[in-house]
Amino acid sequence: MLALAQPTRIRTVRMALTRRSTLAILAALAAGPVVARQELLDLAYSDSSPRNLLDIHLPRGDGPFPWLLDLHGGGFRAGDKRLLPVPPQLGESGIAVVRMNYRLSNQARWPAQEQDVLAAAAFLNRHGPDLGLAPGRMALGGRSAGAFMAVSAALTLVQDGRPPRAVVDFYGPMDFGSMDADMARMDGKPTRLPADSPKSAESLLVGYAVGQRRAEATALSPVGRLRAMRPGTALPPLLIRHGARDRIVPPGQARRLREAWQEIDPEAPVDFALLPDEGHGSVGFASTRTRGQLAAFLARHLAG
Template identity: 65%
Template sequence: MLTRRRMLAVLAGSIPATALAQAGLAKAQLIEMAYSDHSPRNLLDIHRPEGAGPFPALLDIHGGGFLTGDKRQLPVPQRLLEAGIAVVRMNYRLSNQARWPAQQEDVLNAAGFLQAHAAELGLVPGRLAIGGRSAGAFMAVSAALSMVESGHPLAAVVDFYGPMDFGSMDADMASLGIRFQRPPADDPGSVESLLIGYAVGQRRSEATAMGPVGRLAGLDGLRLPPLMIRHGTADSIVSAGQAERLRKAWHRADPSAEIDFALLQGEGHGTRAFGSPALMEQLAAFLSRHLGATRS
């Protein structure tokens, strides 16, 4: 389990950063380096807008069912760079390498690394958002809640079609009448069960408690960062009911928090609309508002 002491050490940037000694690093538009020494997969790359900076940043996390995927599969939205927002893509330990919460610790390590070394990297400390797609969204929201709990809240959080409560995933899918395109989450061999080390269906209350929706139930009285949610109504891998559960839980925990919520009609899991110019414009507007980006 990730203790509060370990979390604070991570967020304080205690991970060595020998790569930062490279000359002219803060002026480069593309930077790739290790953010932690836990695994060879602990790499991130930073895509900076043109200009001198420093820039606010979005830390973006790829999906893949916690078991596959790579940061290079994530597009770097040109619209965010035009808005003066750097895009950071990260890899993390997969579930066949380490069980949860190792993945959350990797995200916290990456966020802490970026915050602690913002000046060398040409970034603005304190102006960091975190987002993800599918499994990456689960990690992004989970890490964001840990940072709220530790007193280091992010500027904004983005959830694109992520699972948010393992214990209710199958029920949400059944309620829509959509045929599964994946093993049920309750199964011992599901990607969710493999991540946490037990069958979701056999320990449902625990599976709910470890996820964002369950954790939000215990966060009354804390200020939550602004949240953007986008999910497809025809998603046959992660039901749009998961987005609804996160929206309601976020609002219950902090009724004053901004929630930019929309369901994309007829869209599936990561379908083309999620990379469309219209959605990237919405993302750029949301992040610019909360990161203080000065370009239009």
């Protein structure tokens, strides 16, 4: 039994938690005196998979705090939430960071991964006050494959009338059907299998060769979903950062997302930049400048 009722600082809670034990912790947090918590680790947000765990990193001070739900990359078949940075600039801006794991493509086919993101968002909004989070003051973001899932889940929430306050895309694939065409426009050789290959990360996620069912692969991707939406639909603010030299996910994918977003909602703020000397997830994305831009964007759109 985890004793959370003691009025002492708890920096880290790490257990192999089931959903039942997670709910017991929430009950203890709600019932006990105020506890200064910096991290809550490996909370179970769903029973769909043992991977359905998340970490909460809170700023110092009194909450509840606005929060970024952040998704790791790894080609849909690898990766872990612990590999994601927790930029200090976000904590300094009063923004909590939630890192989550989701089912991988060798465990479940799409859209199981988006369903995991939606389940985590619902869990955090439902239990937010007990966890130091402000319900509804959420941004969805991710890197590479995680960005694909974050943008997809954001569009589902928009269509359900529960949009996030902001969306962040760091070098994510946004239209599976056009990835190889975008790559062909770049100088140099790609450093990955063609997306059209039956063994590509994208094909393994959806369960068929993208090149054989291109229209279907585009339709389920964020760009295709945006094209199917009614013009004038209100979209959240969007931040896009992509490496101009990315030979894993070509920068044309970022341009396609920006254009599709602005076509549906020309009034939605879009903060777009290609980092001229950067590749896929290279060091520039961890720079003080990029992290500061992320913190400023989130602080602006999660305020109030």
